[in-house]
Amino acid sequence: MTFAGSLQEGGGPRVRLHRSYLRGTDHWSSPKLPQPQWQEDGVHRTCSISQESPPGLPLPSSPGQVAPEGGSFGPLSTSVPSGGSGIGRACCQVLAREGARLVVTDINLQAAKHTLTLLPGGQQHVAVAMDVKDRRSVEDAMKFAQDQCDAPPSLLVNCAGVATFALISEADDDLWQKIIDVNLKGIFLVTQAFATSLLDNGKDSKGAIVNIASILGKTGHTYLGGYSASKGGVISLTKTCAAELASKAIRVNCVLPGLIDTPMAAGASEEILENHKRLTPLGRLGHPEEVAEVVAFLLSERSSYMVGACVEVTGGYAM
Incomplete structure (x- = not known):
């Protein structure tokens, strides 16, 4: 972790202090710190104090550092459920650009295969059909991914989702259950x-998960009761998983998009779309790529101290 601050020495020049701290547990004793190193440029005095981390617990990459070579993700493999369209496809494109090897899953295999044609990296990416509602389908797809990559994926983007517009008074059991099954289960x-x-792989369990929730999981919305409830559940599930998995070196965070220009948004009426834009300070729908860039950040080591965070990507809607 890096702490940055500033000090004022009497009436002298402004002093900027940067100090690198250890990540660890309460069981560690703090080793003796090295002497600070000062540098002057005639205006500022800068003090740097750095310390090596204990064996097995490396410090995170410095902010802005790109690691490993070849992009933010190097050879790391990433599973993207519902990567056949919308935000999922945009995530695949951004992650492939950053060097990740993609396992694109979708209930529509042809859509997943089409996503592959849009990715840099050629044959290193694979597509597989997966129904997120079905345990056997999910487990089979995960095994396929592990076999194809010679190791289990270490990054995951959960972006499968459905929405149906209906008043609570008009929604039937089957409609409600389908939304909960896809979006939350x-x-x-x-x-x-x-x-x-x-x-279970045991070699290197370090990983990261990003769940795609929705700002409606916080605000609710008329005609979208089931969708809003399911996304509220995703927010809570994200924080629970984050708490359980952080000690196992798996970070979990989520993104809360506003209304994004995807096939799902095409089901909204013109009145809903215009009202949403009116309530959004930027005055427009979001682009899938704008969400995908945030997802890539949360999966990368650049966000190494973020756990259980819910990042809004809304254009200012409901802030």
């Missing part, structure tokens, strides 16, 4: 299979 099943396969 699906994340539970995929996260469980992902974490189990990664931890």
Whole structure:
């Protein structure tokens, strides 16, 4: 972790202090710190104090550092449920650009295969059909990913989701259950299979998960009761998983998009779209790529101290 601050020495020049701290537990005793090193440029005095981390617990990459070589993710493999369209496809494109090897899953295999044609990296990426509502389908897809990559995926983006517009008074049991099964149960099943396969591997369990929730999980919305409730559940599930998995070196965070220009948004009426834009300070829908860039950040070592965070990508809606 890096602490940055500033001090004022009497009436003298402004002093900027940067200090690198250890990540660890309460069981550690603090070793003797090295002497500070001062540098002057005639205006500022800068003090740097750095310390090596104990064996087995490396400090995170410095802010802005790109690691490993070849992009933010190097050879790390990433599973992207519902990567066949919308935000999922945009995540695949951004992650492939950053060097990740993609396992694109979707209930529509042809859509997943089409995503592959849009990715840099050619044959290193694979597509597989997966129904996030079905445990056997999820486990089979995870095994396929592990076999193809010679190791379980270490990064996961949970972005499968459905929405149906209906008043609570008009929604039937089947409609409600489908939304919960895809949007909430699906994340539970995929996260469980992902974490189990990664931890069972034993070699290097370090990983990261990003769940796609929604700002409506915080605010609710008329005609979208089931969707809003399911996304509120995703927010809570994210924090629970984050608390349980952080000690196992798996970080879990989520993104809360506003209304994004995807096939899902096409189901909204013109009145809903215009009202949403009116309530959004930027005055427009978001682009899938704008969400995907945040997802890539949360998966990378640049966000190494973020756990259980819910990042809003809304254009200012409901802030």
